[in-house]
Amino acid sequence: MKKQKIKINDFKPEHLDQVKVILSENFKYPWSDNHILSSNSFSVKKVIFLDRKIIGFFSGEIILSEGSITMIAVRKKYQNRGIGKYILDWFVNLSKEKGVKNIWLEVSSKNKKAIRFYENYGFIIEDIRPSYYRDGSDALIMRFPVYP
Numbered sequence: 001m002k003k004q005k006i007k008i009n010d011f012k013p014e015h016l017d018q019v020k021v022i023l024s025e026n027f028k029y030p031w032s033d034n035h036i037l038s039s040n041s042f043s044v045k046k047v048i049f050l051d052r053k054i055i056g057f058f059s060g061e062i063i064l065s066e067g068s069i070t071m072i073a074v075r076k077k078y079q080n081r082g083i084g085k086y087i088l089d090w091f092v093n094l095s096k097e098k099g100v101k102n103i104w105l106e107v108s109s110k111n112k113k114a115i116r117f118y119e120n121y122g123f124i125i126e127d128i129r130p131s132y133y134r135d136g137s138d139a140l141i142m143r144f145p146v147y148p
């Protein structure tokens, strides 16, 4: 994977249909249109382009010293090529610039691939919320110390 071909751009409403494809191929209960489109002054919403194709979606927030990731998803056929790590590296760098101390996220205990991906990156499981998701699975609360 040639990293120079990857671009991380601001999410715009015109990207909605392509983002919906990414989410619906990865999740049984994908985000609604409103959820994808909603934003506030803390939101960081991005699409990841490979050449001219959108192959990933990122959603997060930065509020003072705390960052969070609410969504990171890569088109299935582009997974396992380092794109997820590329997106995390980008968000960690942005967080450093903004003085963020911790990045938080929630992930289903059933999502073994994502848990391994985050753990390999350096996220730590801090807490568990039992039966948090619609399918009854627990939520793992994970934290990445930006400045360990």
Ligand SMILES: CC(C)(COP(=O)(O)OP(=O)(O)OC[C@H]1O[C@@H](n2cnc3c(N)ncnc32)[C@H](O)[C@@H]1OP(=O)(O)O)[C@@H](O)C(=O)NCCC(=O)NCCS
Pocket (backbone or CB within 6 Å): 001, 026, 071, 072, 073, 074, 075, 078, 079, 080, 081, 082, 083, 084, 085, 086, 105, 106, 107, 108, 111, 113, 114, 116, 117, 120
């Ligand atoms: C989780 C997710 C974002 C990871 O994205 P990804 O692009 O597949 O991630 P990466 O390629 O960077 O890393 C995944 C694996 O590929 C491996 N990998 C990285 N670069 C690689 C390369 N150049 N060649 C081969 N394998 C590579 C990594 O070692 C990693 O393996 P591991 O998980 O056993 O450590 C992606 O799987 C996804 O979209 N999942 C569905 C949505 C989801 O569950 N999101 C999380 C919600 S909280």
